[in-house]
Amino acid sequence: MTSMPPRSPLDPAALTLAPKVLLHDHLDGGLRPSTVLELARETGYDELPAETADDLAVWFRDAADSGSLERYLETFAHTVGVMQTVGALERVAAECVEDLAADGVVYAEVRYAPEQHLERGLELDEVVEAVLRGFAQGERTAAGSGRPIAVRCLVTAMRHAARSREIAELAVRYRDRGVVGFDIAGAEAGHPPSRHLDAFEYMRANCAPFTIHAGEAFGLPSIHEAIGFCGTDRLGHGVRVIDDITLPPGARPDDDSFPGAELGLIANIVRDKRIPLELCPSSNVQTGAVASLAQHPFNVLARLRFRVTVNTDNRLMSDTTMSKEFAKLSDQFGYGWTDFERFTVNAMKSAFIHFDERLAFIDDVIKPGYAVLLQG
Ligand SMILES: O=c1[nH]cnc2c1ncn2[C@H]1C[C@H](O)[C@@H](CO)O1
Numbered sequence: 001m002t003s004m005p006p007r008s009p010l011d012p013a014a015l016t017l018a019p020k021v022l023l024h025d026h027l028d029g030g031l032r033p034s035t036v037l038e039l040a041r042e043t044g045y046d047e048l049p050a051e052t053a054d055d056l057a058v059w060f061r062d063a064a065d066s067g068s069l070e071r072y073l074e075t076f077a078h079t080v081g082v083m084q085t086v087g088a089l090e091r092v093a094a095e096c097v098e099d100l101a102a103d104g105v106v107y108a109e110v111r112y113a114p115e116q117h118l119e120r121g122l123e124l125d126e127v128v129e130a131v132l133r134g135f136a137q138g139e140r141t142a143a144g145s146g147r148p149i150a151v152r153c154l155v156t157a158m159r160h161a162a163r164s165r166e167i168a169e170l171a172v173r174y175r176d177r178g179v180v181g182f183d184i185a186g187a188e189a190g191h192p193p194s195r196h197l198d199a200f201e202y203m204r205a206n207c208a209p210f211t212i213h214a215g216e217a218f219g220l221p222s223i224h225e226a227i228g229f230c231g232t233d234r235l236g237h238g239v240r241v242i243d244d245i246t247l248p249p250g251a252r253p254d255d256d257s258f259p260g261a262e263l264g265l266i267a268n269i270v271r272d273k274r275i276p277l278e279l280c281p282s283s284n285v286q287t288g289a290v291a292s293l294a295q296h297p298f299n300v301l302a303r304l305r306f307r308v309t310v311n312t313d314n315r316l317m318s319d320t321t322m323s324k325e326f327a328k329l330s331d332q333f334g335y336g337w338t339d340f341e342r343f344t345v346n347a348m349k350s351a352f353i354h355f356d357e358r359l360a361f362i363d364d365v366i367k368p369g370y371a372v373l374l375q376g
């Protein structure tokens with residue numbers, strides 16, 4: 001797909017320098033292992049499965065690498081378990097911003113489910129305010145070290161629970177203070193998006209954007225509901241949209257083009273309406289949404305001109321960063337800087353901030369950043 005040879009090699013240093021935009025990253029999936037350990041000691045959480053930061057990092061990666069979304073999600077008990085105080089939430093949020101900035105992310109939307117942080121008596125508003133304070137602190141620290149970043153928040157409702165309307169109201173209440181949207185997450189099978197129609201209707205009535213985890217563990221019906229019934233603005237993963245695409249005989253996932261590919265109703269509406277796909281390659285392999293990176297439909301979807309974006313999902317569970325996801329995709333599909341610039345512009349166009357702000361990132365940060373890499 002690369003139209004000209006990259007002048008700067010795609011090495012780790014250059015990948016870190018490249019401006020990146022991240023739309024799908026969970027706050028409770030991105031803690032530093034050392035922070036999990038320290039917070040557990042401070043808050044008296046005594047159920048951690050390992051005693052050193054290194055062992056903990058390995059435990060999270062291996063336990064999440066289960067091939068099942070349900071088992072993958074069980075690992076969050078330990079991160080959520082240590083994020084039950086104002087201090088812990090502020091710290092995790094600030095470190096999240098610092099880590100993303102150090103990886104060259106210039107804009108991120110980070111999500112988490114406030115309803116999961118009430119075990120020690122916090123109210124929903126206190127949780128949201130603590131995280132927003134942490135983000136602001138992290139932005140100041142990052143700017144101070146020459147790595148400016150803007151981080152906005154999405155609040156998530158858990159799809160197996162019954163608080164989605166309340167969480168949607170929370171999103172709207174904090175819309176002018178850094179919360180830019182709403183999401184539902186959790187085990188997909190048995191919990192279709194339409195169960196939360198009330199929340200999505202509230203968001204739409206308030207002209208407030210949202211994304212839905214759909215088409216990850218469960219297939220096309222989930223994507224259909226997210227778009228047709230709920231009116232989602234983006235798809236969290238949406239990777240199973242590939243089930244609605246018939247490729248020409250003999251096509252391989254790493255081919256350059258897919259002439260004669262046939263799209264069904266759902267695939268066409270996703271592409272026609274430019275509905276952004278928040279693809280998370282490493283996570284998709286770990287949860288079994290795809291069999292392997294080589295089999296990931298990222299390349300098929302990119303070449304069929306879906307609006308694909310690259311995301312981390314859970315940096316701790318997948319032992320990943322945006323740079324690592326770029327490197328994996330480049331190794332697998334041969335992408336160069338031109339491709340990564342396109343995926344980054346795709347992401348920025350799909351962000352839940354205002355149009356003029358998106359444009360400013362594209363013109364003032366992303367394009368000049370990739371121009372330097374392309375010139376070498
Ligand atoms: O990829 C995912 N699919 C569904 N749910 C997820 C995924 N990653 C994280 N979650 C859940 C676990 C977290 O506790 C919750 C809020 O961030 O969202």
Ligand SMILES: [Zn+2]
Nearest residue numbers: 026185236313
């Ligand atoms: Zn997710």
